[in-house]
Structure formats: structure tokens, C-alpha cells
Amino acid sequence: MGDRLLKSVVLVGMMGAGKTAVGKSVAVKLGVPFLDSDEQIEIAANMTIAEIFERDGEEFFREKETQVINRLLLEESCILSTGGGAFLAQRNRVIIREHGVSVWLRADLDLLWNRVRHKTTRPLLKTSDPFKTLSEIYEARVPLYGRADIIVDANPNFSIEEMAETVIKA
Ligand code: S3P
Secondary structure, eight states, X not given: OOSOOSSEEEEEOOTTSOHHHHHHHHHHHHTOOEEEHHHHHHHHXXXXXHHXXXXXXHHHHHXXXXXXXXXXXXXOOOEEEXXXXXXXXXXXXXXXXXXXXXXXXXXXXXXXXXXXXXXXXXXXXXXXXXXXXXXXXXXXXXXXXXXXXXXXXXXXXXXXXXXXXXXXXX
């Protein structure tokens, strides 16, 4: 075990920023559990995120997201990677602030687009113009992500390891 964390480290930011990859690396380096809120929602519902959106809608998904984040942060100190929309709701920011240190993995729109453009797993991007949708989501969310405790740049020239080290130092 590494140093005991008093609070959890909660990674927030856009889809494609690398929250899961960086979060896993931070967890290994600190010797603490890694959890992913989307993965936990899928396990609890026994459905994929895309299936939940399709069957029950985004509002239902957001309810589940809040419940899961609450449960995970109450259970134990961990490194928690959250879905891109998780930090937008005030109720989630309150829980995260209470139990964790939030880290915004900030990435440029171009980098995000390059990472998500060929993936079909993001229901919010199933539109006639996914780049436009992503840009609009990005513009709307940046001010809210900016409320995170710490900002770490997900520059493509940095390796996952380097970004994990930056998160740990910060
Ligand atoms: C979402 C991002 C996804 C997932 C869901 C909604 C969002 O997670 O939670 O599709 O609102 O940006 P990732 O950020 O891990 O892709």
C-alpha cells in the first residue's frame, strides 16, 4: 500500500481526455483502488451506457451517475474516473468536493475529437454532426470543469505516466 489517501482523487473532464488511463496509472503509483463511475453504472444496471441512454434516457442515466458517485466516494478513498457530464450537476460537485480532490484533465478540442471520432460508444455524439456537437458540449462545459480544485493539461506530448505524475504532485 502507498500513502493512505485522506480524500479520493476524482478525475473530471471531457470524453476522450484520458481520465480512465491517467486514473489507472495514478492508482497503481499510489497503491490505491481505481474506480470508473461509468463502469460501475454499467455493472449495476447490467447494461452498457449506450443501452441505458437508449432505453431510459439521459435523465435516468444522470440519476444513476449521481447515486454511483455518492456510493463510491462514501465507500473508500480511491482514484475515481467520472463520465464527462458528472461534474456539471451541482449535486455531484458538492459530493465530490466533500469527499475528494477534483482534477480536471484539460484537453484541446482537436485532441478530444481525434480520440472519440471513430468510437461509437458515446451516445451524446450520435448526431448528424458529431464534431459540432462535441464543440458545443466543450464550450458549454469548460467553465464548469474550471471549478475543479486542480487543472492538469492532457497535452498529447505527455505520456499517461507523465500526466499521472503531474496529478500526484499537484
Ligand atoms: C458523457 C461521457 C461518457 C458517459 C456518457 C456521457 C458525457 O463518459 O458518461 O456517455 O456527458 O460527456 P466518458 O467521459 O468516460 O466518455
